[in-house]
Amino acid sequence: MPENAENSPITAAGRRSFLQKITALGSLSVLSPSALPAREDRDPLHVQAGPYLQNVLHDEATIMWITDRNCFSWVEYGDGNHLHRKFFEVHNGLIQGNNRINKIRLKGIKSGRFHKYRIVSTEIVRVSGSQFYFGETYTSPIYTFQTPELREDRFRMLVFNDHHERSQTIPEMLYRFGYHGNERDFDLVVFNGDVFDNTESEEQVIRQFLRPCVEVFAKEVPFLFVQGNHEVRGAFARHIPQYFSFVDEKYYHAFSRGPLRVVVLDGGEDKSDDNWEYKGMVAFDPYREEQREWLKKEIRSEEFRNSSFRLVLIHIPLWHSGDWHGPTHCREMFGDLLNQGEVDLMLSGHTHRYGIHPSDGDHRFPVMIGGGPISGNRTIIKLDCTKDDLRAKMIRDDGELIGEINLTPKKKR
Ligand SMILES: [Fe+2]
Secondary structure (H helix, E strand, O other): OOOOOOOOOOOOOHHHHHHHHHHHHHHHOOOOOOOOOOHHHHOOOOOEEEEEEEEEOEEEEEEEEEEEEEEEEEEEOOOOOOOOOOEEEEOEEEEOOOOOEEEEEOOOOOOEEEEEEEEEEEEEEEEEEEEEEEEEEOOOOOOEEOOOOOOOOEEEEEEEOOOOOOHHHHHHHHHHOOOOOOOOOOOOOEEOOOOOOOOHHHHHHHHHHHHHOOOHHHHHEEEEEEEOOOOOOOOOOOHHHHOOOOHOOOOEEEEEEEEEEEEEEOOOOOOOOOOOHHHOOOHHHHHHHHHHHHHHHHHHHHHHHHHHEEEEEEEOOOOOOOOOOHHHHHHHHHHHHHOOOOEEEEEOOOOOOOOOEOOOOOOOOEEEEOOOOOOOOOOOEEEEEEEOEEEEEEEEOOOOEEEEEEEOOOOOO
């Protein structure tokens, strides 16, 4: 896990000195023409995706972007009229640099405020010992996002699942159902697994997922990626986590937004670890066992117990999804704990058969399962939570309301 992001005030003198250093180092690069191609021979520095927001909580936010070459990058930030601070990412005393995928955490920012930011990346053309040779600098426009109050009154979430590489589904569904007049109707967008069929390359992650999010909303509103069983397949599957940020940098985690505690679980693959398809390269049983131990602690935590509502996001539903090893093992690992924890609602996907399953003898809370990737079967779930009620409605892509759940707070233990 990265160390705390460091921030420093942007004073006029500090900025001058910083830019002088960069300029001085940049001029060194001009003195070494044999080592470096002439500037005009190189394509301009380009941001391939971003910025996009992750993990926006009451006092922190993570800003990510990807450059097309190695850079030294930072965020310029302000919560008033000016950008007065710089945030870097620091690991083991080293400010991150000479990298392309930027994940910069703004820690200790104020709750319930609008925040301005822009991303800055300066190309690192060459590193020689402790010398850095800088190239051109990219500076983005200024964007804005909002942190919630610690005890925000209302939280709204919009949930996709299983769009399976149909990237047009993101703008289509968001523009159709994500707005009320000109007002955005969501504080967070969730992708509840199977964004991809197989993940084969960075280019695919950018083109099919990050760019559509950035173009529609993600510069100003965060999204949460929940791993599905298709994300773990393909040549690029093991590189995916670096493109997202989570609480504790784990796919399974929990966070609070106002009256709602959100627990995210990773169901892993749908078949057993020894299935021929995985060639001995997966270990989801122990991973789900590890999550069980974590979940035991989570349901005892103050944040969980004191929340008005408790929501679980998991791609593979524990029930109503057949008897393959994945759902069966998820049920064994998590089912009893979620019942004990008096969860209010579970949102899932995976089956491509949308449905709302009321609480019963197996699950003492409703389970909403979203539809599949094909037009006419696609759904979106809109969740609206206050301390007094939690409403979740499932809408099909043609606008038909599939069903709605309205809950009031249970009397908790
Ligand atoms: Fe799935």
